Amino acid sequence: MTGVFETKLAELGVTLPNAPAPAANYVPYVQVGDLVYVSGQVSQDTTGFIIGKLGDNMSTQDGASAARTCAVALLAQVKAACGGDLDRLVRVVKLSGFVNSTQDYIEQPKVINGASDFLVAALGDTGKHARAAVSSPSLPMGVAVEIEGIFQIA
16 A cells, blocks of 8 residues: 555655665664664766766756655665655655765855755655755765755654
8 A cells, every 4th residue: 555655745746765775884864763764875877877967067956856866765764764655754854965066166056956956846845954065075975965864754
């Protein structure tokens, strides 16, 4: 049986993948009380990592699309933390977004909007959150974007 959030995701053309495995010595998420802290999810799609540097070889719109893939991976991790029932999600509390960008690039918030806009479209008020959008001179494997999140669950 598909829940309310996954039905909305399907309407947006999104099926959540299996939660990505960690790439090093850490866990993908930690639950403390009703909060789930999800480790950074890097930009990737079915073809592999989305690599690039904003302000150099990647447009702001391409960066926003990359950030959206991070949001999908975050939700996959939350679904795993909820035992497969994404409808246990109460609230997206906070996102911290890291953008692989040049020193003079200043549109990091527009890049992370790709994740924020997607979460609000998919989850409504549940998806509204506090946020940071930070420039980084490089990210693991050369990815364009990495986003970590804090989520409240029932």
